[in-house]
Structures are given as C-alpha cells and as structure tokens.
Amino acid sequence: MSMDIFVRAIAVIVMLALSPAGLADGVDFRRVALTLNDDNMILLDADIEFSLNETVAEALDNGVPLTFETHVQMRRADAWVWESDVVEHRLRTVLQYRPLSAMYELRDLEGARRYSFATRDAALNTLGRIVGMPIIGRDALDLDEDYLVRLNVRLDIEALPIPMRPAAYLKRDWRIASDPWEWRLRP
Numbered sequence: 001m002s003m004d005i006f007v008r009a010i011a012v013i014v015m016l017a018l019s020p021a022g023l024a025d026g027v028d029f030r031r032v033a034l035t036l037n038d039d040n041m042i043l044l045d046a047d048i049e050f051s052l053n054e055t056v057a058e059a060l061d062n063g064v065p066l067t068f069e070t071h072v073q074m075r076r077a078d079a080w081v082w083e084s085d086v087v088e089h090r091l092r093t094v095l096q097y098r099p100l101s102a103m104y105e106l107r108d109l110e111g112a113r114r115y116s117f118a119t120r121d122a123a124l125n126t127l128g129r130i131v132g133m134p135i136i137g138r139d140a141l142d143l144d145e146d147y148l149v150r151l152n153v154r155l156d157i158e159a160l161p162i163p164m165r166p167a168a169y170l171k172r173d174w175r176i177a178s179d180p181w182e183w184r185l186r187p
Helices: 002-018 054-061 120-127 162-170
Strands: 027-036 041-050 066-076 087-098 103-108 114-117 129-137 147-155 181-185
Touching (some): 027 147, 041 120, 041 147, 054 120, 066 129, 087 129, 103 120, 114 120
Antiparallel strands (some): 027 041, 041 129, 066 087, 066 147, 087 103, 103 114, 147 181
C-alpha cells in the first residue's frame, strides 16, 4: 500500500516537472482585451512583457535570430477534445541583432514588415504590443454559445540555428514561454 502511494507521488512530481506551466518563464501578460469594432469584428489588444535571461540575451547580442510565436485560439467552451478550434492564429516574429548597424530588428514573418530599434528594450516592447488584431467576425459565432479564448507566447526553439538546438532542448534557459491566458467569451 505504501509503495502505491510512493509511485503516485513520483508520477505527480514528474508530471508537474514536465508540465508547460512549470516551464513558463520570461513572458508575462500585462493587459489583454477583446473588443468589438464597428464592422462586427472581434479584435485582440495585448501588452506582453518579455524578459530575456542572460543566456538568451547573449545569443541575441551575438546575432542569433530569436523567433517568438504568439498563439491565439478560440474554441467552444464545452467542446470535446477532438473538436477543431473555431479560429486559430499564429503570429511569428523574429528578433535579431544586426552587429554592423548596431540595431535590433523585428521582422513579422506573416506580413514581411521590418522595424529597427536602437535598444533591445525598445524592440522587446514593440514585440509585446498587439493592437487591433482581427480574431473573428461576430457573425461567424453562435450568440447563444460560450467560447474559450486562449493566448500564449513562446520562443520557438525549432527556429534556432541547427547547431544550437540540442543545447536549447536541454537547458531550461531557452524555455521562454508564457502561462496560457484563458477567458470565457459570450459574443
């Protein structure tokens, strides 16, 4: 009997150690808001704070591009696991330091927009600002249904240069991610 309790305790500790919430580090949501515009579109606004640890900041300052992914999904609140999302968006942005110009560059992989900044903090502040991102038209939703909206942000280790990936998989310093921000919505 005591062995069974011990095995369960070990299983819980392993699950907690491997859970995404236990790995979240470096990304915090300051403000998240959904609004409805005049065209009946639901829009997302967010202020996200990024704090890079010494390992990741050093890699960035040596020219390693960092790809951050912002994942927004909306599901029916009582959806089964196998049901597809009502809508899903992935915003991918690359932050890179350009040593020749001594500038930090943000590049939106979806729209191919580029912005340059003199400081890392200015680049991170802009990276963390989402203004008026269209999520879905209200007309596409069932007005009698509740929906669950989920937002999370992470550093994409798969986008790092190949020689850096093994160390990034093994070192906790590279696990920069937010805890998911979830809320219920009734359109």
